Amino acid sequence: MAHLLSTSCSFKIPSCRKPFFQSLDQGPNAFPTSFTVKTSNPLVRRVVLPGESSQRSHIVYATTTPIRQEASAQKHSALHQSSNDASKQKRVMVIGGDGYCGWATALHLSKKGYEVAIVDNLIRRLFDHQLGLDSLTPISSIQNRIRCWKYLTGKTIELYIGDICDFEFLSETFKSFEPDAVVHFGEQRSAPYSMIDRSRAVYTQHNNVIGTLNVLFAIKEFREHCHLVKLGTMGEYGTPNIDIEEGYITITHNGRTDTLPYPKQASSFYHLSKVHDSNNIAFTCKAWGIRATDLNQGVVYGVTTDETAMHEELCNRFDYDAVFGTALNRFCVQAAVGHPLTVYGKGGQTRGYLDIRDTVQCVEIAIANPAERGEFRVFNQFTEQFSVNELAALVTKAGEKLGLDVETKSVPNPRVEAEEHYYNAKHTKLIELGLKPHLLSDSLLDSLLNFAILYKDRVDSKQIMPNVSWRKIGVKPKTVTT
Numbered sequence: 001m002a003h004l005l006s007t008s009c010s011f012k013i014p015s016c017r018k019p020f021f022q023s024l025d026q027g028p029n030a031f032p033t034s035f036t037v038k039t040s041n042p043l044v045r046r047v048v049l050p051g052e053s054s055q056r057s058h059i060v061y062a063t064t065t066p067i068r069q070e071a072s073a074q075k076h077s078a079l080h081q082s083s084n085d086a087s088k089q090k091r092v093m094v095i096g097g098d099g100y101c102g103w104a105t106a107l108h109l110s111k112k113g114y115e116v117a118i119v120d121n122l123i124r125r126l127f128d129h130q131l132g133l134d135s136l137t138p139i140s141s142i143q144n145r146i147r148c149w150k151y152l153t154g155k156t157i158e159l160y161i162g163d164i165c166d167f168e169f170l171s172e173t174f175k176s177f178e179p180d181a182v183v184h185f186g187e188q189r190s191a192p193y194s195m196i197d198r199s200r201a202v203y204t205q206h207n208n209v210i211g212t213l214n215v216l217f218a219i220k221e222f223r224e225h226c227h228l229v230k231l232g233t234m235g236e237y238g239t240p241n242i243d244i245e246e247g248y249i250t251i252t253h254n255g256r257t258d259t260l261p262y263p264k265q266a267s268s269f270y271h272l273s274k275v276h277d278s279n280n281i282a283f284t285c286k287a288w289g290i291r292a293t294d295l296n297q298g299v300v301y302g303v304t305t306d307e308t309a310m311h312e313e314l315c316n317r318f319d320y321d322a323v324f325g326t327a328l329n330r331f332c333v334q335a336a337v338g339h340p341l342t343v344y345g346k347g348g349q350t351r352g353y354l355d356i357r358d359t360v361q362c363v364e365i366a367i368a369n370p371a372e373r374g375e376f377r378v379f380n381q382f383t384e385q386f387s388v389n390e391l392a393a394l395v396t397k398a399g400e401k402l403g404l405d406v407e408t409k410s411v412p413n414p415r416v417e418a419e420e421h422y423y424n425a426k427h428t429k430l431i432e433l434g435l436k437p438h439l440l441s442d443s444l445l446d447s448l449l450n451f452a453i454l455y456k457d458r459v460d461s462k463q464i465m466p467n468v469s470w471r472k473i474g475v476k477p478k479t480v481t482t
């Protein structure tokens with residue numbers, strides 16, 4: 001294993017977790033062992049690390065106890081700075097910044113010079129506990145992640161722990177942080193999770209739709225110029241038998257022509273929640289002049305970005321289970337542990353895919369080129385299209401090069417979806433704005449497979465086969481067991 005790593009991988013993993021804490025303890029920025037808790041506003045408690053200024057909050061927890069807020073002595077909208085560097089002028093709130101895409105994005109934006117705050121209720125970690133799942137990679141607490149980042153780069157990421165469905169909490173985060181852009185990843189993002197049972201379907205739509213609605217109200221009320229960069233999904237479009245445009249299609253009907261929102265045909269309660277979000281955002285752009293970019297993202301693969309690779313404490317999560325794991329990442333783990341690749345049905349399901357390094361790039365591009373007031377802009381965020389069978393073939397070939405015996409098995413499809421269909425989706429707008437894609441290559445597949453091999457002892461093979469059925473979903477609460 002160590003041999004494979006040293007010869008084929010492009011990522012660096014420090015050999016053990018201990019040295020980070022030891023070096024912090026010994027270094028000038030000794031790792032703080034306790035917090036000073038300050039009373040603050042009616043909804044949030046400020047927690048200040050020893051040695052840090054008590055005038056600016058760094059970690060804020062939602063609480064039900066009404067406590068008075070101290071006036072923030074240093075309200076500093078970076079917009080007022082004279083710098084010409086766009087990144088210096090932006091305070092970016094990353095909602096869902098503890099998740100797979102959100103964590104990588106928060107670090108990337110911080111590295112690029114943006115002032116970043118993470119808002120997260122940490123529920124993704126709770127889902128793992130509830131379903132008995134775990135990331136392939138061990139992940140640190142959000143607090144340790146942020147401390148490690150500060151230690152390595154000197155950059156502060158503010159942290160607000162709470163639920164954006166609680167509008168009072170969200171209001172306080174807006175008033176405290178004063179964002180110029182909000183990147184909204186804070187949604188339940190698994191289609192299978194939304195199809196487990198009635199309560200998960202309702203949770204998904206409530207959490208996603210109400211959370212986004214609250215963000216829209218918060219922007220209107222507190223930060224009218226703030227640009228909403230919202231993570232949508234390519235799954236909003238479904239698989240129509242015509243080309244998929246970027247958000248809008250020009251139609252001539254009975255002699256009249258109009259440019260209209262592209263038809264939506266989502267096929268899970270999760271994907272539908274994003275359709276509902278898109279409608280709410282489009283309406284508020286028109287009615288209130290909100291500026292918004294909907295990033296209709298495809299399936300993301302990979303794990304390492306330049307920033308998460310800097311230290312083991314910064315390592316991103318990597319889901320391989322049948323609820324949160326997605327196609328290519330799952331296939332790499334399956335190949336690493338000798339499990340047949342789980343192609344659902346005929347395997348002709350075609351989707352747009354992108355490397356997580358391009359997710360962070362796309363979000364940065366969207367922030368740096370904001371939508372106009374009242375504009376609802378839609379970008380299709382993926383770089384290449386693959387069918388499930390094509391992915392399985394690529395992983396088989398890459399596995400063979402590493403001496404793995406990779407087998408593929410067609411599994412009865414747990415979803416209701418077209419298994420053979422036309423698919424041709426446009427994705428030019430982000431490229432026009434400067435996206436330089438990392439296309440899926442042999443070396444990337446090599447490093448992903450090696451990554452999976454490195455952690456294969458952590459794989460719970462019972463989590464691999466799908467156990468959520470689109471047809472069998474019912475009202476009875478379901479405990480997913482394997």
Ligand SMILES: O=c1ccn([C@@H]2O[C@H](COP(=O)(O)OP(=O)(O)O[C@H]3O[C@H](CS(=O)(=O)O)[C@@H](O)[C@H](O)[C@H]3O)[C@@H](O)[C@H]2O)c(=O)[nH]1
Nearest residue numbers: 189191233234235297298299326327342343344349351388
């Ligand atoms: O082991 C597997 C896993 C998936 N699939 C198939 O691969 C396709 C993609 O499934 P997925 O689980 O990789 O991705 P999906 O459920 O579509 O959702 C993921 O990708 C979406 C983008 S998109 O697919 O809608 O473009 C994001 O919105 C979601 O947050 C993310 O979880 C589906 O046809 C599925 O049936 C298999 O054949 N075998």
